[in-house]
Structure formats: structure tokens, C-alpha cells
Amino acid sequence: MRRKVVEQRARVTNAFEALRHQIGLALGAARNARLDAEDALTKLRLEKLVLSVGLDHAEDDPKLAEHRGEPAMASVLSWLHTVRSRFYADWADGPAQLRDLVASEADGPAGRPAGEWLGTLGRIDGTEPPGLWRIGEATVDGLSVGGTRGTTHSFDVAVPLLDESHLSITSAPKTRHTVDALVENLLMRVLSTFTPGAVKVHLWDVGQLTAVLPNFYALSRTSAVTVHDPTRLVDLLDELAGHIRRIHTHTMQAGYPTLRAMRKATGKRVEPWRIAVLYGNGENLAPEHLRDLKRVASGALAAGISLVLVDVPTVLGGSVETISLLDDRRAITSMTGSGVEVWLDPPLPPGQVAGAAARIAEAVITKQGGPRSFADLLPTEFGKECSARELRAPVGFYEGEPVEVVIGDATPHALIGGPSGSGKTNFLYALLGSLAARYSPDELALYLLDFKEGVSFAGLAPGKKDESWLPHARLVGVNVNTDREFGLALLRFLSDELRRRSAAAKEYEVTNIAELRAADPDGHWPRIVAVIDEFQYLFAGRDSVTAMATALLEDLARRGRSQGIHLVLASQDIAGIDAFWGKPAVFEQCTLRIAMPKARRVLAESNQAAVSAPRWHAVVNHESGISHGNQLVHVPDASAKDTFPVLQRQLWQRYATHGGPRLFDGAVAPQLDESPAFTTLEPAKDRPRALVGQSIEVMDNAHAVELASAPGRNLAVLGSSTAEALSVLEAATRSLARQYPPGAVEFVLGCAIDTCADEVRALADDLAALGHKPVVTSASDIPTVVADQAARLSEPDGGPRFVVLYGVDAVSPALERKEPGKPSGLDHLRTLLKQGPVKGTHVLGWWRGVARLKDTLGFGGTEDIGAWVALDVQGSELAAFCAGQVVHWSPRAGRALFFDRSTHASPEVTIPFHRQEASDA
Numbered sequence: 012m013r014r015k016v017v018e019q020r021a022r023v024t025n026a027f028e029a030l031r032h033q034i035g036l037a038l039g040a041a042r043n044a045r046l047d048a049e050d051a052l053t054k055l056r057l058e059k060l061v062l063s064v065g066l067d068h069a070e071d072d073p074k075l076a077e078h079r080g081e082p083a084m085a086s087v088l089s090w091l092h093t094v095r096s097r098f099y100a101d102w103a104d105g106p107a108q109l110r111d112l113v114a115s116e117a118d119g120p121a122g123r124p125a126g127e128w129l130g131t132l133g134r135i136d137g138t139e140p141p142g143l144w145r146i147g148e149a150t151v152d153g154l155s156v157g158g159t160r161g162t163t164h165s166f167d168v169a170v171p172l173l174d175e176s177h178l179s180i181t182s183a184p185k186t187r188h189t190v191d192a193l194v195e196n197l198l199m200r201v202l203s204t205f206t207p208g209a210v211k212v213h214l215w216d217v218g219q220l221t222a223v224l225p226n227f228y229a230l231s232r233t234s235a236v237t238v239h240d241p242t243r244l245v246d247l248l249d250e251l252a253g254h255i256r257r258i259h260t261h262t263m264q265a266g267y268p269t270l271r272a273m274r275k276a277t278g279k280r281v282e283p284w285r286i287a288v289l290y291g292n293g294e295n296l297a298p299e300h301l302r303d304l305k306r307v308a309s310g311a312l313a314a315g316i317s318l319v320l321v322d323v324p325t326v327l328g329g330s331v332e333t334i335s336l337l338d339d340r341r342a343i344t345s346m347t348g349s350g351v352e353v354w355l356d357p358p359l360p361p362g363q364v365a366g367a368a369a370r371i372a373e374a375v376i377t378k379q380g381g382p383r384s385f386a387d388l389l390p391t392e393f394g395k396e397c398s399a400r401e402l403r404a405p406v407g408f409y410e411g412e413p414v415e416v417v418i419g420d421a422t423p424h425a426l427i428g429g430p431s432g433s434g435k436t437n438f439l440y441a442l443l444g445s446l447a448a449r450y451s452p453d454e455l456a457l458y459l460l461d462f463k464e465g466v467s468f469a470g471l472a473p474g475k476k477d478e479s480w481l482p483h484a485r486l487v488g489v490n491v492n493t494d495r496e497f498g499l500a501l502l503r504f505l506s507d508e509l510r511r512r513s514a515a516a517k518e519y520e521v522t523n524i525a526e527l528r529a530a531d532p533d534g535h536w537p538r539i540v541a542v543i544d545e546f547q548y549l550f551a552g553r554d555s556v557t558a559m560a561t562a563l564l565e566d567l568a569r570r571g572r573s574q575g576i577h578l579v580l581a582s583q584d585i586a587g588i589d590a591f592w593g594k595p596a597v598f599e600q601c602t603l604r605i606a607m608p609k610a611r612r613v614l615a616e617s618n619q620a621a622v623s624a625p626r627w628h629a630v631v632n633h634e635s636g637i638s639h640g641n642q643l644v645h646v647p648d649a650s651a652k653d654t655f656p657v658l659q660r661q662l663w664q665r666y667a668t669h670g671g672p673r674l675f676d677g678a679v680a681p682q683l684d685e686s687p688a689f690t691t692l693e694p695a696k697d698r699p700r701a702l703v704g705q706s707i708e709v710m711d712n713a714h715a716v717e718l719a720s721a722p723g724r725n726l727a728v729l730g731s732s733t734a735e736a737l738s739v740l741e742a743a744t745r746s747l748a749r750q751y752p753p754g755a756v757e758f759v760l761g762c763a764i765d766t767c768a769d770e771v772r773a774l775a776d777d778l779a780a781l782g783h784k785p786v787v788t789s790a791s792d793i794p795t796v797v798a799d800q801a802a803r804l805s806e807p808d809g810g811p812r813f814v815v816l817y818g819v820d821a822v823s824p825a826l827e828r829k830e831p832g833k834p835s836g837l838d839h840l841r842t843l844l845k846q847g848p849v850k851g852t853h854v855l856g857w858w859r860g861v862a863r864l865k866d867t868l869g870f871g872g873t874e875d876i877g878a879w880v881a882l883d884v885q886g887s888e889l890a891a892f893c894a895g896q897v898v899h900w901s902p903r904a905g906r907a908l909f910f911d912r913s914t915h916a917s918p919e920v921t922i923p924f925h926r927q928e929a930s931d932a
């Protein structure tokens with residue numbers, strides 16, 4: 012038992028011993044670990060201290076005095092030396108490598124000393140831009156690059172810019188001139204690298220209006236440098252954003268992610284590089300500007316746009332390099348890191364910069380070429396283009412390059428504006444000539460209307476002096492300033508054509524003109540361009556013409572695009588734009604804007620390009636007038652003598668088989684004998700047509716009254732204007748006579764006005780010449796003739812008879828005379844009017860006033876006048892003869908109002924035919 016106890020104690024004691032041993036080991040390890048950690052901490056603290064003063068100063072810096080001699084210090088210094096030499100082992104030839112890099116990436120003016128290039132013109136155009144642009148030089152001690160202390164190594168410092176990076180410069184106090192010199196230096200290197208015009212610089216300075224980089228003054232007169240209004244940063248940002256959008260769309264469509272990629276692949280530069288320099292004042296931009304700026308910065312590089320920001324505090328998207336000035340010579344840059352000071356290049360000699368700027372400016376202007384002529388707009392071969400997709404033609408030149416106008420899907424309609432004399436008509440001629448020379452009349456049809464007083468398009472139709480015409484022109488309307496109805500007629504015509512094309516497209520199950528042409532290759536589907544000069548006349552009254560014109564124009568503007576019907580609306584700026592009040596649809600659809608110099612409100616409100624456009628230039632803008640779409644163009648003189656007519660003759664000879672255009676000249680009265688409506692009249696049995704005047708239509712047509720055997724088929728001419736009344740009755744009678752063989756019709760001509768006797772007799776002679784036997788009666792016989800005609804109504808042989816009465820009201824007293832128990836002459840006339848037409852006897856009568864006609868007809872007799880022509884009569888008087896509707900009509904010379912209740916909803920303006928007067932002969 013006792014032995015057992017002893018054994019147990021020994022076992023416990025042993026276990027305790029073993030435990031004590033283990034604990035001792037653990038404590039020893041912990042102590043060692045702690046000592047190591049303390050050692051490491053000491054070294055780290057020392058390392059930090061050494062790094063704070065710099066390894067090179069560790070030997071003598073007072074901050075390290077108390078640690079010198081410590082073993083840990085020796086080991087830290089030794090470790091740091093090892094690290095540095097290992098790091099700089101690769102950098103031993105760093106400066107030399109940098110020098111080589113800058114030399115290869117910043118070749119020529121991009122990196123070479125100014126003396127070698129300042130004042131010479133750049134030669135790079137479509138190829139790659141230099142990758143780096145020199146700004147100065149840095150020097151480092153030999154030791155820092157693993158070499159010998161005290162020796163110096165210097166290398167060029169350059170920054171990327173075009174296509175690569177934005178630049179953000181931060182000034183130090185009193186260093187504005189250094190910043191200017193830095194920016195001027197950079198810009199001058201860029202401008203001297205490329206061919207003049209390949210780079211466009213935009214300058215904006217929050218604090219200065221004009222004197223931003225004054226040495227560039229000469230360039231600011233060209234498109235190479237634009238100085239922006241300090242209060243309108245938003246305009247500049249808008250313009251840049253617009254360029255980015257446009258370029259992005261263009262490059263993406265062509266299948267490239269960036270402009271640079273496209274340039275590389277095609278070997279062609281289609282856009283200039285753009286550099287926008289923004290000078291701030293160190294204060295934050297307004298939040299909306301900042302937001303726009305960031306948006307621009309993120310898309311700019313892909314569009315060849317680089318930003319140089321000076322004291323504009325912001326963090327930009329896209330790649331950005333920074334330069335921070337330390338004083339007026341030194342800076343640090345993100346290219347080299349904060350440990351290296353850069354000695355910026357000294358300012359370029361101001362006189363030489365100004366001289367170089369002047370040279371470049373001169374070259375830019377020379378590149379614009381001497382004044383280019385109209386002939387330069389024409390292709391070498393005529394009629395080679397196809398209009399299925401769009402119409403495209405140059406209208407002038409800018410800096411030597413042709414500037415095109417495109418009429419197509421994105422820009423279906425155009426608005427042209429400018430003050431009087433600014434060259435609108437000339438522009439139209441340049442455009443029409445350039446288009447007509449490229450597209451054959453099968454590809455392009457022109458409808459040309461000028462509301463101006465004058466005959467600007469008259470030369471495009473055959474004339475007395477020149478028999479040629481522009482074969483593309485289908486309609487030429489001149490002197491239509493008082494005939495707004497003609498504008499309406501054109502819009503109606505186009506609207507009908509739109510419907511016709513839509514129907515055809517539907518039939519072929521296609522949606523637009525390009526597809527329709529593909530589906531129907533034998534069809535005639537030219538693109539139609541309708542030019543309306545001074546179009547605001549269409550909207551000149553508060554009447555039905557304005558209302559209808561607005562509705563039609565809106566419809567055409569909206570739907571014309573897909574069917575190849577395009578509007579070109581020209582006007583004096585303000586008047587034209589004001590005309591759009593309440594019709595924004597038309598205005599908005601005119602995405603092609605052309606602003607002549609000093610034109611206001613044609614472009615977007617903030618777009619001031621037209622204000623500064625020089626004489627004989629135009630701002631062509633395919634982006635609804637937003638600044639980034641501006642293309643300044645010098646328009647050649649297309650209105651000079653022997654310019655357009657020469658082209659017209661060539662085209663006329665070439666396309667001789669295409670007929671001439673319809674010419675509508677509002678100042679010339681139409682001739683009945685030349686009217687197709689008259690010359691093509693054929694014998695008509697029961698529905699003879701009495702022509703009364705020319706209708707205002709796109710087709711050469713006449714208004715006619717059908718004198719069928721039906722109640723009310725009489726014609727009244729109303730008003731005191733003798734010449735026109737004679738014209739209407741003569742046209743009606745002669746046209747009727749043409750529709751009957753000799754002897755098959757009777758004409759009774761009753762003249763109640765002595766002064767018209769000769770004309771009535773002359774008409775009778777005309778009828779006789781056709782083989783008819785007209786009866787002419789004088790005023791005194793009219794009551795008898797009327798009674799006689801009324802009596803004959805009961806005869807069975809009521810053959811066609813026309814009773815033409817001149818000045819019925821002049822014989823009213825005689826007609827009203829009544830013998831007791833017998834009907835008066837007036838009663839007979841009323842019978843004739845009421846019952847005659849059904850029996851084939853029609854009255855064509857002239858009353859010199861509406862009230863006088865009413866007197867003749869008596870109560871309820873208005874039904875017997877089925878058609879009338881009103882001359883110098885106010886519209887308000889005519890309601891009774893127009894189913895009670897309000898008639899808008901103010902008499903005007905050479906025009907009449909025609910209404911036929913059997914065919915018209917409302918009266919229409921008609922043009923009485925010109926009568927051959929004795930004095931004309």
C-alpha cells in the first residue's frame with residue numbers, strides 16, 4: 012500500500028518537472044520573439060527617420076545624431092543602400108533612355124529646340140502625331156541613379172497630348188507668365204508640327220476677353236485659333252460635346268472605336284485635332300460646368316480633342332497628366348514623379364512667336380485658295396450621281412476644301428436665312444447648279460417658287476432672250492407675292508405626290524424612297540426639292556390660306572423625308588423665323604440650317620457663327636444650328652453674268668428630251684388661246700364647259716363651269732370691272748363655241764352697256780368665224796329677246812342655247828316695266844334663269860354689283876345662279892351666293908373669285924384670261 016503511494020508521488024513530481032520545463036521553453040521563446048520584434052521596430056523607426064531626411068543626408072542630419080553609432084542604425088543604413096543600388100541598378104542609364112525616348116517620340120518641333128523650327132510651317136497631316144511634347148528638362152544627381160555623387164544627369168521632360176492625354180496645369184503664386192509661356196510653347200510646337208489648319212485651338216480664360224495668348228493674335232483671325240467669351244464656357248463645352256457626338260457617330264459607323272484608329276486604318280485625316288485651353292482661377296467651376304467638363308473630358312480623346320486645364324480644380328475622366336509649378340522656372344509633373352524637379356523651357360521669343368503665328372495664319376488663308384469660282388463646284392462629268400439614298404453637293408469651299416450640303420435622311424429639309432443682300436439667292440443658285448450638274452432629271456426634280464417681287468428663278472424657264480431651261484425644273488413660280496394661293500397649290504401638289512409615293516411604297520411593301528427605287532427600278536422616283544424663297548408670305552394672313560399652308564407644310568416636313576420630298580425654305584432671317592410661331596414642327600424638321608452673314612436666329616440661339624461670317628460666306632450647319640455643326644463656307648459667285656446660264660445651256664442640251672418647266676408668272680395674265688384647257692376642248696354633247704379663268708395650280712389648268720341640263724346651271728359675273736367682266740364672258744362663250752359643230756348651238760349676245768359694244772361685236776365675229784350664227788342685240792332689244800327666249804322654253808326643240816347678257820342691271824328699268832295683266836321682262840328673265848338650264852338654255856350674265864343681281868333674282872332666286880365669278884366685290888357681300896358661308900376675299904387687280912356650287916366647297920381665286928385689246932395689236 013505504502014509502496015503504491017510512493018510511486019504515485021514520484022509520477023506526479025515527474026509530471027510537474029516536465030511541465031515546468033515546457034513552460035520555461037515557452038517563456039524563453041516569447042522573450043526572444045519580443046526582442047526580435049523590438050529590434051525590427053527600432054529598425055523601422057530608424058528607416059522612417061532616415062527616409063524623412065533622405066539617405067544622402069543620414070550621415071550629417073542632426074535628427075539622426077543620437078542614433079548614430081547604434082548597431083541598428085548601421086544595419087538600417089546598409090539595408091537602404093542595398094535597396095537603392097538594387098533599384099537604380101536598372102536606372103543607371105535611365106536619363107539616357109529618357110533622352111532617346113523623347114527624341115523618338117517628340118521628333119521635330121514636338122521636341123527640338125525652337126531655333127530649329129519656329130517660323131517654319133509644319134508638314135505632318137494625315138499621319139500619326141508625335142507621342143510626346145517637350146516642356147523642359149530635369150536634372151538628377153549621379154548618386155540617385157546609381158552613379159557617383161556630385162555628378163549630374165539631365166534628361167528631357169515631355170508630356171503626351173494629342174489622342175493620348177489631357178493636361179492639368181496648376182500655377183504657383185505670381186507664375187501666370189510662366190504658365191502662359193508653357194502653354195504657348197506647347198501650342199506652338201503643335202501648330203508648327205502639322206500642316207496649317209490640321210489643328211484647331213480653342214482658348215477660354217475666365218478672366219480675359221481678348222488678350223489670351225496675345226502672340227497668337229494673327230491666328231485668331233483664322234479657324235486655327237478661336238478665342239471664346241469668358242462668360243460663355245457653356246458654349247465652348249457644348250461645341251466640344253457636339254464635336255464628340257458627331258465624331259463618335261461617324262467613327263462608330265465606319266467601324267472604328269476612335270478617330271485615331273480610323274485615321275490609322277484609312278491613312279486619312281478626316282477631322283482636325285482640337286485642343287481646348289481653359290484658364291480658370293483656382294476656384295471651383297459651377298457644378299453644371301464641372302459636370303459638362305467631366306463629360307467632355309471622358310469622350311474627348313477618342314474624338315481627337317485634348318483639354319489643357321490651367322488652375323481648374325477637378326478630377327477628369329480619361330487620361331490626364333499634371334504639371335504643378337513650384338516657382339517661375341520649376342515644376343513637378345506626373346510624368347516624372349514628385350521627386351524630380353523639371354526646369355521648364357524658357358519662354359519663346361514673343362516677336363518670333365507672333366511672326367510664326369502670322370506665317371501659319373497666312374498659310375491657312377492661302378490654303379483657302381483664291382476666290383474659287385462657280386465652275387469649281389461642278390463635277391468633271393455631269394449626271395453621274397444616284398439620289399436613292401440622299402442628295403449631296405458642294406456649295407463652296409473652306410480653307411481649300413469643298414463644303415457639301417447633304418439633303419437626306421438626317422437633314423431632310425433646309426432653312427436658309429440672312430438679311431437682304433447677304434447672298435441667299437446666290438447661295439440657292441450655287442446649290443441648284445451643283446445639284447443639277449451631279450444628278451440627272453431622273454434623279455432630281457425641282458419645284459421653285461419665289462414670293463419676292465422680282466423674277467429670281469425666271470431664268471430657269473424658257474424666256475424671250477434665252478430659250479433654254481433647267482431640265483430638272485418642273486415648276487418655276489415667279490412674281491407670286493400676291494398669289495399666296497399658288498404657294499398653297501404647290502404644297503397641295505407635293506402632298507398629293509407624297510400620298511402617291513406612300514401608296515406605291517405600301518404596294519411594294521417598302522418604307523422609303525431608297526427601297527422603293529430598288530423594288531421598282533423602272534419607276535420614275537426622283538428626289539423632289541421644293542425651294543420656296545420668302546416662304547413667310549405663305550403665312551402672311553390670318554386666313555384659310557395660312558391655316559391650310561401650315562397644315563400641309565407640317566405634314567410634308569414630317570413625312571416628306573422618307574418619300575424623298577424635301578423642302579428648302581429661304582427667308583430674311585427674322586421674318587422667316589417669326590413665321591414659324593405656332594408651327595414648331597416645320598422649324599424643327601429643318602435640320603439643315605444655312606445662315607448667311609449677319610443672319611439672326613437661323614442657327615441655335617447661342618450659336619453666333621453667322622454674326623462674324625465674312626461677306627460671301629455662309630454657315631452651313633447640318634445639326635439644327637448647334638455650334639458644333641458649323642461649317643463656314645465661301646460661296647462662289649453663281650449670279651454673275653454667263654455663270655449659271657452657261658451650265659443651264661449645257662444641261663439643257665444634254666437632257667433635251669425632258670420637257671420645260673411650267674412657268675407661273677403672277678405678273679403676266681394668261682392667254683386663253685395658249686391655255687391647254689382651251690386648246691384641248693373637244694365637242695361635248697351634254698356637258699359643255701365654260702372656261703372662266705386660269706386656276707392657280709401647279710398644272711396649267713383653267714376653271715370651268717359645266718353647263719349641264721340641270722337647274723341653276725347659269726353663270727353670273729359680278730362687279731364693275733369692265734375689262735375682267737368682258738374677259739370672263741368672252742372666255743366662257745368662246746370655249747363653249749369650240750365644243751359645238753357649226754349650227755349646233757345658238758348664241759344670243761345682249762349688250763346693255765354701249766361702251767362694250769365693240770367687244771361684243773368682236774366676240775360675235777369670232778363665233779361667226781367658227782361657223783356659228785350669233786345674234787347680237789342692243790340694250791333696247793334685251794327685254795324682247797329675253798321674253799322671246801323664255802317663250803321658246805316651252806318649244807319641244809330646246810336645243811343648246813346660250814344667252815350672254817352684258818350689264819343686265821343697265822336694263823333693269825326696261826325689264827321691270829310691266830303692262831297690266833302681262834309678265835314683265837324681269838319675270839321672263841327669272842323664268843329663263845329658273846327653267847332654262849333644264850331645257851338647255853343657259854344664261855351667262857354680267858351684273859355690275861351683287862345687290863343688282865339680287866334685285867334681278869328676287870326673293871329665293873339665288874338658287875338659280877349655280878356658278879359665279881366675283882370681280883371687284885367684297886367677300887362679305889357674297890355669302891348669300893355661297894351657301895351662307897363666310898367668304899374671305901378682298902378684290903385685287905387681275906384676279907377674281909370663282910365659285911361653282913356643284914363642284915366647290917368654297918370659292919377659289921381665278922385669273923381672268925388676257926383679252927386682246929385693239930391697243931395690243
Ligand SMILES: Nc1ncnc2c1ncn2[C@@H]1O[C@H](COP(=O)(O)OP(=O)(O)OP(=O)(O)O)[C@@H](O)[C@H]1O
Pocket residue numbers: 429430431432433434435436437438627628646647648649650651
Ligand atoms: N458669293 C458671292 N460672291 C460674289 N457676289 C455675290 C455673292 N453672293 C451674292 N453676291 C452678289 O450680291 C448681290 C446680292 O445677292 P443676293 O441677291 O443673292 O442676296 P439676297 O440675300 O438674295 O438678297 P435679297 O433677299 O434682297 O434678294 C447680288 O448682286 C450678287 O451678285
